[in-house]
Amino acid sequence: MTRRLTYPEAAAELRVEESWLRRHIKKLPHSKKGRVVTFSDADLEAIDAQFHHEPEQTPRLRPVGPHPLAELKPLPSRRAART
Structure with a gap:
């Protein structure tokens, strides 16, 4: 099974602020089930x-x-x- 990372885990992995991920989520690859957003390694x-x-x-x-x-x-x- 693929690893699924939450906002804080993905931000730590990418070395960015969690707020940056949240601001740019519409442009970034991710999975969403209901309100839960996750990121795979491929993402x-x-x-x-x-x-x-x-x-x-x-x-x-x-x-x-x-x-x-x-x-x-x-x-x-x-x-x-x-002179």
Whole structure:
């Protein structure tokens, strides 16, 4: 027989707050018999897969080599120009 978890048990297994499960129950896989809501292991795996995120592989933002403004030199100070 499959294991059936209540809200507190499922929240502990998923490492989320019980209130989060209750707020999102309409979007989450679960079983309901009358007013009793339970989660199977397959439900927990589906919830985990539904909210799993992998970082995107983005190209390098900066080109390899010197910075395009590296050749700029600061202007001489105004005090040196007055004397």
